[in-house]
Amino acid sequence: xxxxxxxxxxxxxxxxxxxxxxxxxxxLLKSFTIADGFSALLNRQVMMVVITSxxxxxxxxxxxxxVGTILGYYFTFHKNAGSRWLKTFFSLPLVLPPSAAGxxxxxxxxxxxxIGAPLYQTFSVQIMFTVSALVLAQFFVVTPLMMQxxxxxxxxxxxxxxxxxxxxxxGEFTTFIKVLLPLSKPVLLAGAITAFARAxxxxxxxxxxxxxxxxxxxxxxxxxxxxxAGVADGLSLLLVLLSFTVLMxxxxxxxxx
Amino acid sequence: xxxxxxxxxxxxxxxxxxxxxxxxxPAGQSLVVLGNSGAGKSKLLEVIAGLIRxxxxxIAFRNRELTPLPPQERGVGFVFQDYALxxxxxxxxxxxxxxxxxxxxxxxxxxxxxxxxxxxRIDHLLERxxxxxxxxxxxxxALARSMVLRPEVLLLDEPLSALDAASRxxxxxxxxxxxxxxxxxxxxxxxxxxxxxxxxxxxxxxxAGKVVQIGSPEVIFARPGSRFVAHFTATRNIFPGRIxxxxxxxxxxxxxxxxxxxxxxxxxxxxxxxxxxxxxxxxLVSSETAAGELTGNVGKxxxxxxxxxxxxxxxxxxxxxxxxLVELEKEGARLMVFSSSRKVEQKELVVGSEVKLAVAASHVxxxxxxxxxxxxxxxxx
Numbered sequence: 271x272x273x274x275x276x277x278x279x280x281x282x283x284x285x286x287x288x289x290x291x292x293x294x295x296x297x298l299l300k301s302f303t304i305a306d307g308f309s310a311l312l313n314r315q316v317m318m319v320v321i322t323s324x325x326x327x328x329x330x331x332x333x334x335x336x337v338g339t340i341l342g343y344y345f346t347f348h349k350n351a352g353s354r355w356l357k358t359f360f361s362l363p364l365v366l367p368p369s370a371a372g373x374x375x376x377x378x379x380x381x382x383x384x385i386g387a388p389l390y391q392t393f394s395v396q397i398m399f400t401v402s403a404l405v406l407a408q409f410f411v412v413t414p415l416m417m418q419x420x421x422x423x424x425x426x427x428x429x430x431x432x433x434x435x436x437x438x439x440x441g442e443f444t445t446f447i448k449v450l451l452p453l454s455k456p457v458l459l460a461g462a463i464t465a466f467a468r469a470x471x472x473x474x475x476x477x478x479x480x481x482x483x484x485x486x487x488x489x490x491x492x493x494x495x496x497x498x499a500g501v502a503d504g505l506s507l508l509l510v511l512l513s514f515t516v517l518m519x520x521x522x523x524x525x526x527x
Numbered sequence: 528x529x530x531x532x533x534x535x536x537x538x539x540x541x542x543x544x545x546x547x548x549x550x551x552x553p554a555g556q557s558l559v560v561l562g563n564s565g566a567g568k569s570k571l572l573e574v575i576a577g578l579i580r581x582x583x584x585x586i587a588f589r590n591r592e593l594t595p596l597p598p599q600e601r602g603v604g605f606v607f608q609d610y611a612l613x614x615x616x617x618x619x620x621x622x623x624x625x626x627x628x629x630x631x632x633x634x635x636x637x638x639x640x641x642x643x644x645x646x647x648r649i650d651h652l653l654e655r656x657x658x659x660x661x662x663x664x665x666x667x668x669a670l671a672r673s674m675v676l677r678p679e680v681l682l683l684d685e686p687l688s689a690l691d692a693a694s695r696x697x698x699x700x701x702x703x704x705x706x707x708x709x710x711x712x713x714x715x716x717x718x719x720x721x722x723x724x725x726x727x728x729x730x731x732x733x734x735a736g737k738v739v740q741i742g743s744p745e746v747i748f749a750r751p752g753s754r755f756v757a758h759f760t761a762t763r764n765i766f767p768g769r770i771x772x773x774x775x776x777x778x779x780x781x782x783x784x785x786x787x788x789x790x791x792x793x794x795x796x797x798x799x800x801x802x803x804x805x806x807x808x809x810x811l812v813s814s815e816t817a818a819g820e821l822t823g824n825v826g827k828x829x830x831x832x833x834x835x836x837x838x839x840x841x842x843x844x845x846x847x848x849x850x851x852l853v854e855l856e857k858e859g860a861r862l863m864v865f866s867s868s869r870k871v872e873q874k875e876l877v878v879g880s881e882v883k884l885a886v887a888a889s890h891v892x893x894x895x896x897x898x899x900x901x902x903x904x905x906x907x908x
Contacts, residue, residue, distance in 0.1 A: 430611035433578045436598040437605035438625035438672065448624070452615045 295510065302503040310500035311508070316489065320508070323485040326401060327469035330408035334416045334469075335462045341413070342420025343446065347432075364414045368474025375407055375479055399481025407476045408469040415468055419461020423454035460523045467516040471509060528589050529553045530575075530680055530712050535584035537567070537574055537736075544570045545581070546736040552729065554589060554679070555710035557703075559717060559727030559744075561759060567736040568716040569608075572682040575714065576603045588680055588712070599628070601680075604673030604711075608685040610665040612657040618668045619653035625676045643675045647701065663694035667701075674705065681711045687722065692847075699725060720761045724748060732756050748805070750792060750892055757803045757894065763863040764804040767896060770796050781893055785860040786835040790891035800893035806852065808890035809835075809864040811882050833891070835884040838862060842878060843871050855882065 310316060345357045363371055379386040379397045389395045397403050427450055435445040451458075473487035480488060486505050493502040530552040537545040544567045552558045562568045573579045575586055577598035586593045593601050612621050622644065626636045644650040647667045657665055666686055673681060683702065687695040703726060706713045715726050723730050724744045731741040732755075740752040751757035757765055768783030773796035781790045783802045794800065812834070838855035846852055851871050855862040864884060870876045 428609070428611070430607045430609055431613060433573070433576075434605065434607060434611035434613075434672075435624070435628075436578060437576050437603065438628060439599040439676065440624070440628040441597070441599055444628050448628075449613060453613075 298503060298506055298510070301499060302507055303500075306500035307504035307507065310498075311504040313501070316501055316505070319484045319486060319489045320505075322401065322404070322483065323470050326404040326408055326485065327466055327472075329405045330412060330469045331416075331462055331466040333405070333409050334413040334465050335458070337409075338413045338416025338418075338461070338465070339420040339458060341417040342422075343424060343450070345417070346421050346424040360417060361414045363411050364418075368411060368472065368476075369478060371410055372407055372475035372478025375403075375410060375475065379403070379406065379479075398479055399483065401483065403479040403481070404476055404483060404485060407479045408472045411472050411475050412465040412469045415465045416461050419457055419464070420454070423457035423461070424450055426457065427453045456523050456526065460520045463516050463519050463523075467513055470512065530714075531585075531587045532575070533585050533587075535571075535574060535581050535586060537570055537579065537581045537583075539570075539579075544736050545574065547584070548733075548736070548738055549584075550731060550738065550741060552712060552714070554712050556728040557706055557713040557715060557726060558729045558731055559715045559723040560731050560733055561717060561720065561723045561747075562733035563718065563759070565735075566733045568718075568733055569684050570736075571733065572605065572684050572714060572716055575680070576605050576682055577601050578605070602678055604676060604678030604681040606666070606669050606673055606681070606683040606686050608688055610657070610662075610669045610689075612665055612669055612672075614657050617654055617656050618649065618660065621657070621668055622653070622672045622675055624672060629676075639675045639677075643671045646705070647671050647674075661694070662690045663698055666690065666694075666698055670702065670705070674709070677709070679712060681706070681713045683713065683715045685716055685718070688717070688719075702726070720748070720759070723760075732759060749890070751803060751894070754801050754894060754896075757801065757892075761805075762803045763806050764802075764809070766802045766804075766860065768800050768802040768893065770794070770798050770800060770893065772796070778888060779893075781891065783860075785838075785857055785862060788835070788886060788891045789833050789888040790893050791888040792891065793893040794895045798893075799896040801896045803892040803894060804862070804886060805890065806863045806865045808886055809862070810885050811853070811864060811866055811870075811876070812885045833886055833888055835862070835886075837881065838884060839881050840876060840878050843876075855884075 311320075341360055345353055345360075376383065376398060378384045379389075381387065381390050381396055381398065383398075386397060389397065397406060431449055431453070432445055435449045440448065470485075471487055472485070473491065476485055477488055477491075484492065486509060490502050490505045490509075493499075493505070530550075532548055532550045535545055535548045536543065548571060550558070560568045560571060570579065574581045575593075577593065577596060577600075581594070584594075588602070593603075612618075613624065616624065619640065622640060623636055626639065631639075640653075641650070644653065647670060649664065649667045649671060652660060652664055652668065657668070660668065666689075670686070686702070687698055690698065699722060702713075702715075705711070713726075715722075717723055717726070727744050729741060730744050730747040732739050732747065734755055740747060740756045747756065748760050751760055751762060754765060766783040766785055768781050770779050770790075770793055771782045771787070772780040773793075774780070774789075777791055779790055779793045779796060781788055781793065781800060781802055788802070790802070835857075838857045841854040841856045841861070844852040844854065845868065846865070849868050851866055851868045853864050853866050853876065855864060862884070866876060876882070
């Protein structure tokens with residue numbers, strides 16, 4: 271009797287949670303009209319925003335894939351007293367409020383910032399409020415994701431394979447290229463796809479460094495606040511579809527792996 | 528000209544894994560390392576291969592200091608228990624991995640690939656991936672992967688433990704043949720005493736990171752230096768006893784709960800001892816057989832002097848094939864002895880019947896015993 275009661279309680283909670291989580295999606299679909307949505311998306315300005323988002327997210331993901339993989343490798347195979355602290359430090363952007371991350375990037379790379387000032391004074395290079403700033407902000411936020419994916423990928427490679435490689439005369443670099451990377455490919459790919467989805471959806475940090483530039487999330491915010499539901503609906507649906515596809519891809523890769 | 532380890536110690540997370548391990552293995556010989564799980568056997572191999580750096584001591588081969596060298600510069604081959612084949616490469620690519628890492632020429636690669644794969648009879652498997660190979664085939668590929676680099680020292684970490692009995696026998700013969708043919712200096716880790724006997728020119732017994740005995744298999748198995756070694760080499764019959772009389776410097780009479788025997792391997796008279804009797808050295812005899820007729824006896828013991836009487840058969844434990852282990856008992860003392868399965872099948876030996884045993888004095892091995900050593904009954908494994 272008690273078991274049945276518990277089962278009924280769980281079912282009820284699942285239904286309530288389902289209602290709660292589906293309500294924003296239902297609301298979006300209810301608000302979205304095909305005619306308005308498509309005409310808004312085909313607008314030149316909106317198209318530019320989509321392209322900017324895709325390009326910056328791809329660049330940030332590419333950079334994060336390289337740097338995150340190297341960091342993941344380092345923290346998997348070079349464990350020492352300090353590495354735990356260092357790994358926690360590199361993971362900070364995962365839990366840091368994105369607006370704080372953006373603000374700190376401003377402090378570091380702004381025209382009067384720690385690195386930004388000498389860059390501007392020496393090379394007349396300004397990073398903030400350019401496309402580079404968008405890439406930088408997205409890179410800052412998604413690199414820890416990639417690092418974690420790489421760490422878990424390398425940990426899954428049996429220790430004896432790495433030892434076998436070394437005993438056969440391969441140094442660390444050859445072992446990394448010939449053994450670790452090929453065996454970690456599916457998890458690294460899933461990590462990169464997740465990082466891309468996170469980068470394209472990044473709002474807080476990007477908003478702080480974007481200036482007049484806009485990405486999809488910034489555009490949604492601006493249009494929603496300005497009462498332009500057509501563009502906000504269209505772009506939101508685009509992100510929902512993109513996120514869904516990404517999750518499906520990650521699941522498929524996970525199952526195959 | 529040998530592989531030398533001098534006072535090699537290894538500490539991991541403040542735990543002493545290897546404790547001042549020293550050994551000297553002549554080049555071209557094989558050493559089997561025997562020990563329990565966690566004794567440090569695998570770590571010893573990894574230290575020699577350079578996969579783990581030892582904090583103390585030195586390792587040298589043919590007077591070349593190996594201690595500071597990375598694994599790739601040591602000229603040491605390693606065969607792993609789980610084969611450690613790269614799953615994303617086929618057998619051929621696995622075998623060539625080391626030669627590719629060393630940037631060997633194509634001619635050299637094809638020459639050694641052909642030679643080694645023909646030798647190991649795996650030349651028809653080169654296109655297959657590890658997942659498509661049986662355990663025995665995978666271990667052959669792993670062996671080929673090491674041998675293709677013509678290592679001067681080959682380390683094998685329980686290479687047969689994951690295989691079925693038939694594959695194990697075949698591969699053991701193959702490894703021994705290859706080791707002798709190429710005169711490779713080999714260290715072979717196992718916890719199987721039969722493998723140790725077969726594979727090693729020398730046997731080293733490791734206990735909690737320490738070398739407790741090293742010597743030829745004959746010495747280690749017939750004259751274990753401690754009760755641990757006796758147990759580990761499947762002596763099976765170990766009794767607490769006492770040297771009650773000494774006839775001369777080669778013979779003494781030892782008394783133990785199961786009887787009295789003449790021993791040719793004993794400490795001083797009056798000593799408290801562990802009496803070690805290997806099951807294969809005990810013979811079930813008819814009443815007419817005299818102990819002196821047994822080979823290996825020293826001197827002319829009187830007829831019946833090295834016989835044990837009054838034991839009854841408790842049970843038979845099949846050992847596979849033609850051998851059976853017979854458990855005997857007399858007044859609470861239990862003894863294990865090998866016999867042929869045929870005798871059991873033909874009812875020459877039946878449970879409950881009384882039997883007589885004989886053993887050569889040279890096979891009655893007595894170890895010094897401390898008064899607080901705990902008595903252990905013979906065990907079955």
